[in-house]
Amino acid sequence: MTDLMVTLFNGLSLGSILLLIALGLAITFGLMNVINMAHGELIMIGAYVTFVMQNIFINYIPEQYFDLYFILSIPIAMVVAAAFGMLMEVSLIRYLYKRPLDSLLATWGVSLLLQQLARTIFGAPNVGVKSPSFLEGGVEVGSMYFAYPRLFILGLALVCLAGIYLYFYKTGNGRRVRAVMQNRQMAECLGVSTRKVDLITFAIGSGFAGVAGCALTLLGAIGPTIGTNYIIDAFMVVVVGGVGALFGAVAGAFGIGFFNTVFEFWTNASLGKVFIFLLIIAFLQWRPSGLVTTRSRSLD
């Protein structure tokens, strides 16, 4: 029973991390068919923003306010990552909307550049970020132990999810985004500025990568390659979940998170990866285009 609960909680925790990362991907991929390989590096940017914020607080702000740095880091990481995303969109990605595989390669190039840039600025070794004091420790229920950082990330993922839901389904901008997603030409005919929608949507997707990076600092040291550890799993979430609906990303993230934990619990970390991959391939036999798909009659 305890084992089961712990596994369940670990799965939930991993799922929430994946969800946080995959949310941004689902937005950029779902709307624009852009596979942003630099998403992991936007995560890294978020993480380093947190690191820089921490250092600023240590050096310039009285000590009793130290814990505030983390709260402040979240929006700042989001804005900085979004700014990087916008820069990428304007300078690179908008030329490649018709060529998804090419945009994948180009963004991979960007990711290499950003990684090396981080290495030049912050050095190759990992740096540590001290968790704020209110996130130290955890809550004990019987013989089980729930660490606060993991609970916090779960909560953060849910808040982000709610935010995205509200934006996409309850605001005018969100409606325009969905319109473009469903039928680009028609939306354009009806006066939606698809250029603007693309830019804003890409920035939002990138911004959530920044938030994810901020959250990852709670789990361990950060380095230039922090994003690459999670990015493939996050892509798998998008593949399994399907594009076009948030529910797919949620189900994909928690599904992969849960099964990953279970398989690793039964076997070991490396065999667990093999099983999860086989499971995904098997799942795609049943649902080739993911769990949730938008139906349309267009062929290509």
Next chain:
Amino acid sequence: MIPVRLDIYDEGLLLQNIRGGAVGMSKLLVQSSTNKKVILLLILAVLLLAPLFLSDFRLNLLGKFLAFAILAIGLDLLWGYTGVLSLGHGIFFGIGAYSMAMYLKLEATGGGLPDFMAWSGMKELPLIWLPFQYPMIAIMLGMIVPAAIAFLLGWLTFRNRINGVYFTILSQALVLVVVTLLIGQQNLTGGTSGLTNFQTFFGYPVNSPTTQTVVYLVTVVALAAIFLGCSKLVKGRLGRVLVGIRDGENRMRFLGYNTSVYKTFVYTVSGAIAGLAGMLFVLQVGIISPTMIGIVPSIEMVLWVALGGRGTIIGPIIGAVFVNAAKTGLSESYPDMWTYFIGALFVIVVIFLPKGIVGLFEKFQERWKRADVKDVKEPSGVTVRKNYSRL
């Protein structure tokens, strides 16, 4: 949504188009194709004679590049011609390399346990190592196993019409899985340090200059054979079908082609070629480890093809040799610069050189031709759109 045309920028068709109209142009083209043959033969001769004028070290490097070039041709067959991008060719390369390395390792220990197995407390040779005692079986497995994995993954995905970026992501996940497995099963695979310390190959010392020269020559011959074979393949009917799939898969379906069979076939062949390249690589480099076949090297392989020129057979060779030569030159003296360089190269190639070096060359050639033969008309107003990247 996008109007797609079947690609007719084929030399054969182009020739046919032109024969009707301008005879002078056709002569010129025939002449240029014989010129091409002469150039290719010259390159081959230079490569075959390279042991005479290159030092052992340089020859070894060149041999390594040519092994990469073999893989690049296979990758191009899949991406440049069929429009399927695989980010997982490092794995096929790696499996080929590992099977050769396992044989070499066993020959070095004289059939006994390799050192890392003894350290992890194993008593006898594990089952999956047993077939690799025999060189011929190891060589065959080095191509059959990658082909089989490619076949399975290809069949299971293409059958369901999982296309474009979805397949690409899955192929990248395959890399992650295999590399994690190689590192995790340390007692079977040697873990992160991989397999090295080889002594003999078919009884000859691996590192002696004579053996290396022979391996180099074998690599050149293999490259020439793969080059010829793939050129034949893409010029024939099969090649047309592949280009058709790349440029308008649904149209090919409507015409009655089972496109998933073709794609699976090409993926399998491409995997086998990568396995062959891996075997030749390990013979010349003397080590194989998970970092050499991981995600980053796998995607770098795609860059070789893109830089050289996808959709041509000569392009990947040029790209593979060029990028790796640059890597050897740059990364030794400025390792930081190398990452900046290759990152920028990805961006530049995709934005400015989608047809690669070969495309650039052809453009100049065309300009030069146009200046030369003024009275030849363009081969009619057919637009050409190469569509590599449908979803």
